[in-house]
Amino acid sequence: MKRRSGIRLSLVTRWSALVGTLLALGIIIALALDHFLPGRPWLVFAICMVCVVPISIITMRSQIQPILSLFRALEGTVASYKDGDFSLSLHWQQNDELADLIEAHNALGDVLREQRLGLVQRELLLDTMVQNTPVAMLLVADAGAIVYANAAARRLLNDGRKMEGHQLKDILAGSAPALSEALGRGGDGLFSAGDGEDEEVYHLARSHFNLNGRKHELLLLRQLTSELRRQEVQTWKKVIRVISHELNNSLAPLTSLAHSGAELVRRGQTERLPQILATIEERTRHLESFILGYARFAKLPSPHVEPCSWDGFIAQLANQVRFRLTGELPAEPGWVDPAQMEQALLNLLKNAHESGSPPDQVELNIRTAPGTLRIEVADRGTGMNDAVLTNALVPFYSTKRSGTGLGLALAREIAEAHGGRITLANRDGGGLNVTLILPNAPPH
Structure with missing residues (x-):
């Protein structure tokens, strides 16, 4: 901690010197009166009291008043700290213990001010990230009141309008039924809203925690439509590779067996033909079963309700x-x-x-x-x-x-x-x- 330059007088020293000075003054006045008024001790005492007491009171008040003002200033700055205002600082002219207290107080204010500035910067950064994320975020209190909603949540659920303070059930009343049902069902999950080309797929994640002693729930809604469409393209590429692989695995042996059968017929060696034909039939049935499995999915008939x-x-x-x-x-x-x-x-x-x-x-x-x-x-x-x-x-x-x-x-x-x-x-x-x-x- 930075120390003041100059002579340092502690409070004990200053007040001891003050009291000593007043006592010495009283004694001097008493001796002088006793010289001029011999044989009258009570009159000397009365005159001493009349002279010394007012001087002592005035002197003591002049010394205590700045300290009292300092205490009131300290009370005001502590109240400001309590309210989150760390911009105030104090000054004390004397080089004593109170100066040390004021320096420590001002240093505390500087530390709190720097911490508050860093916290504000982090909050701004976090809020910027939350507001610009495409994931809709809702913080809901235990009673169902919305405590926080980012920009994505406002666009998805309330046409961009603020939602804080509203009841979640009131907001969901104007939303898609699938969304309302998914939020009311509980747990994480995948659901779709809309029909046909307007269908949107969402993933819902939720977590529960205590905030300031009260239960809260965090809801995260992520739109997956574009991601799923990209995944579908990759999946179709995969299925084409699978089908091509299966067809090649079946057609290559069939071609080889057909060639072997034709060669045996040409040579007149027909005793192995039944085995070859049975193998061809087995591979053909396997290929047929494989193709029908995919065809059944691709050609699902309209339901007969x-x-x-x-x-x-x-x-x-x-x-x-x-x-x-x-x-x-x-x-x-x-x-x-x-x-x-x-x-x-x-x-x-x-x-x-x-x-x-x-x-x-x-x-x-x-x-x-x-x-x-x-x-x-x-x-x-x-x-x-x-x-x-x-x-x-x-x-x-x-x-x-x-x-x-x-x-x-x-x-x-x-x-x-x-x-x-x-x-x-x-x-x-x-x-x-x-x-x-x-x-x-x-x-x-």
Whole structure:
């Protein structure tokens, strides 16, 4: 700490000198009066008091008044620090302990001012980054009030208008139903909003934490449409390579076997022809099965919607794959294409079993609401990370070495052909929840 130059007098020294001076003055006055007024001690004492006391009071006040002013100034600057204003500083002319206190006080103000400036700069940088990110960010208090929303969230949910202070449910009332449903469902997930060319795909991530002793939730909405379209181009390139590879692997042996058969016929050695023809038939059937798997996805017929009795549908499905039915089946029939819906659920249930979930934790739930049918397949497997969630519905995308990547994609095509959609969400405690949301009404 920087020290003042010059002679240093401590407060003890100054006040001791002051008190000593006043005492000496009193003694001198008393001796002088005693000389001029001998034999009158009470009069001498009275005159001394009349002279010395006012002088002492005036002198003491003159010394204490600057210190009291300094204390009031210190109280004011501390109040300013409390309010976040660190621009004030103090000055003390004397070179004593109070000067040390003022220097320490001013040094503290300088440190706090520098820290405040650095904090403001970091806040500006962070706010600039948050406001310019394409990810929509919402901070919501436990009561549902929006505490913070960046520019992307305002554009997506409120036409660019401010959202702080509004209730999230009021904002969602004017948003797309798919968005409102995804936010109300809980957990992370992938969902789509819009129809046809205007369809947009979003990924929702959420986290909970305490802020100033209150529970808050952070919602992150990321638009994945353009990314998915780029991924689809890469996927089509991949599937072309896969098909070309499979065709070459099948056609090359067929060409060789056909040549060998023709050569044996030319030589009259026909005893090996049945074996050659059987091998050709086996390779041809394998190639046919491979091509039909992709053709079935590419040429999905329009669904033939009809009333479907859930009891019979579930019984037939249970004969093919194991699952646990949760909840009561709807009493009224569902309006779906039974064959296509059975194929979609077979794919979803098969994926659930292959996820590493215990077989008795693979669940199927069917429920209806006015005009809506919800079919949920849930498991307790490993779930999906963000990268897999982003690409899971893309045709031919698979994380399994022997997978075709058609299971979820076919379920999505069937759902959309029925006029509905499919959503994916990781479950609390592990596992995945796949939901088919379909219209439930007779076709017009």
